[in-house]
Amino acid sequence: MTRLSRATFDATQGFVRRVPEVRIVHLGLGAFHRAHQAWYTAAVDPDGRWGISAFTGRSAAAAPELAPQDGLFTLVVRSPDEDEVSIVRSIAEASDGADLARLVSRIRAPRTAIVTLTITEPGYRLTPDGRPRLDDGAVVADIERLRQAFASGDDLARVVDGPVTALGRLLLALEARRRAGSGPLAVVPCDNIAGNGPFVARGLDALARQVSDETADWIAASVSFVSTSVDRITPRTTEEDILGASWVTGWDDRAVVVTEPFADWVLSGDFPAGRPAWEEAGATFVDDIEPFEQRKLRLLNGAHSLLAYAGLSRGYRTVAQAVADPSLRARVEAYWNESVRHLPAEGLDLRRYRDALIERFANARIEHNLEQIAAEAVAKLRVRIVGTLLAERAAGRDGSGCVYPLAAWVALARAGRALVDAESAAIAEARASVDATARLLALIDPRLAADHDIVAAVDAVRAASFHRGAHL
Numbered sequence: 001m002t003r004l005s006r007a008t009f010d011a012t013q014g015f016v017r018r019v020p021e022v023r024i025v026h027l028g029l030g031a032f033h034r035a036h037q038a039w040y041t042a043a044v045d046p047d048g049r050w051g052i053s054a055f056t057g058r059s060a061a062a063a064p065e066l067a068p069q070d071g072l073f074t075l076v077v078r079s080p081d082e083d084e085v086s087i088v089r090s091i092a093e094a095s096d097g098a099d100l101a102r103l104v105s106r107i108r109a110p111r112t113a114i115v116t117l118t119i120t121e122p123g124y125r126l127t128p129d130g131r132p133r134l135d136d137g138a139v140v141a142d143i144e145r146l147r148q149a150f151a152s153g154d155d156l157a158r159v160v161d162g163p164v165t166a167l168g169r170l171l172l173a174l175e176a177r178r179r180a181g182s183g184p185l186a187v188v189p190c191d192n193i194a195g196n197g198p199f200v201a202r203g204l205d206a207l208a209r210q211v212s213d214e215t216a217d218w219i220a221a222s223v224s225f226v227s228t229s230v231d232r233i234t235p236r237t238t239e240e241d242i243l244g245a246s247w248v249t250g251w252d253d254r255a256v257v258v259t260e261p262f263a264d265w266v267l268s269g270d271f272p273a274g275r276p277a278w279e280e281a282g283a284t285f286v287d288d289i290e291p292f293e294q295r296k297l298r299l300l301n302g303a304h305s306l307l308a309y310a311g312l313s314r315g316y317r318t319v320a321q322a323v324a325d326p327s328l329r330a331r332v333e334a335y336w337n338e339s340v341r342h343l344p345a346e347g348l349d350l351r352r353y354r355d356a357l358i359e360r361f362a363n364a365r366i367e368h369n370l371e372q373i374a375a376e377a378v379a380k381l382r383v384r385i386v387g388t389l390l391a392e393r394a395a396g397r398d399g400s401g402c403v404y405p406l407a408a409w410v411a412l413a414r415a416g417r418a419l420v421d422a423e424s425a426a427i428a429e430a431r432a433s434v435d436a437t438a439r440l441l442a443l444i445d446p447r448l449a450a451d452h453d454i455v456a457a458v459d460a461v462r463a464a465s466f467h468r469g470a471h472l
Helices: 006-013 031-035 037-044 062-069 100-108 137-152 166-180 196-209 213-222 239-249 290-313 319-323 326-340 350-361 370-374 377-384 386-394 400-414 424-431 436-444 446-450 452-465
Strands: 022-027 051-055 073-078 083-088 091-095 114-117 185-189 223-225 227-231 257-259 264-268
Touching (some): 022 037, 022 166, 031 037, 031 257, 037 051, 051 062, 051 100, 062 091, 083 239, 100 166, 114 166, 137 166, 166 196, 166 213, 185 196, 185 227, 196 213, 196 223, 196 227, 213 223, 227 290, 290 319, 290 377, 290 386, 290 400, 319 326, 319 350, 319 370, 326 350, 326 386, 326 400, 377 436, 386 400, 386 446, 386 452, 400 424, 400 452, 424 436, 446 452
Parallel strands (some): 051 091, 114 185, 185 223
Antiparallel strands (some): 227 264
């Protein structure tokens, strides 16, 4: 079986080999980026005028998988009844995010118009209000590295001891772009964070102010920050998926991505150096993105968190298994009933959206792993659940639908269930305290711990629903 590459694929398809022209740089290369932004770009750019130079984030694994394939990969769109398989060609190159020379050169290039980001909320290393975490050793060290690099006057692409955080690396590259006079561009965060454009703008500005006001002023004048709401369930690829895709396509591809048929991308903001016509593939451009991102965060992501923590406690492995449990399905509906009270009634088609979510969740051929969803609980619950719960309490209601997923997570945390979380040390410290529930809730939002009724309600649900701990 022939290894997938641009030369071999184009030859079999009768294409004149053409490497896409890099005009987009992406930080945080993973399966979701390939199923979402790379797929949207490929769908509207058959001539390769908007190629993507993609850099890995916390894990460098995707680069050695994709690099020998010249960025090509197989996308398996998995519906309940069948698979649709295609080769996506929009990624021109895949690199280790630690390759600062290439990253700086790519963002500095005048033809680069867009930088997209999928680095997860903890990856930004920002406080909830969008400020650099100055209690984070990596952030503090990067500030010093950036000060030294900026002061040296050297070619920033040759910096040896460079920043290691995502925003630190982006700031280094933007300073190189400023020095080169390469003009404006757009930064497009595609992570599940409310107001992600302004959030990243504040964080990058505050980081830049720690290093150089001149750089910060140039970013404010020359870089736009586009807010987005993104949606496409993309589970981890298995060896079975890789073998199945190879059998269908005839290509040896180690970078297969599996996703669902549904895809959604809502964007709000300016693209001063241009952009692909993503709307031709179904993307939506709006003036006010908040209703769309809140719909997604509260309904899809919030329900995912509920199913993840409660489902794991019952021994389930996937979303489809968890939502098939009638009691958990009822909990999801109760949570949604609270959430929709705090979303606009017009323009979001909430009933249809809820029905579509249940259909998507129930697609058993998409094995969306609960352990994957359960990662980074502190950051996720903060933006998915807290707003609705506090709004319910302010309206004089108990918010029991929102209390349930919090209780499910607290039960897992108190039982010592190991889940990936940037706050794992703080979680361990909190669970060992005499007031463990309040301390755990305080990590999510201090207002939860300050409300004794919320703490009592979480403990009551934990005791009633998760006391057995058979699967904790």
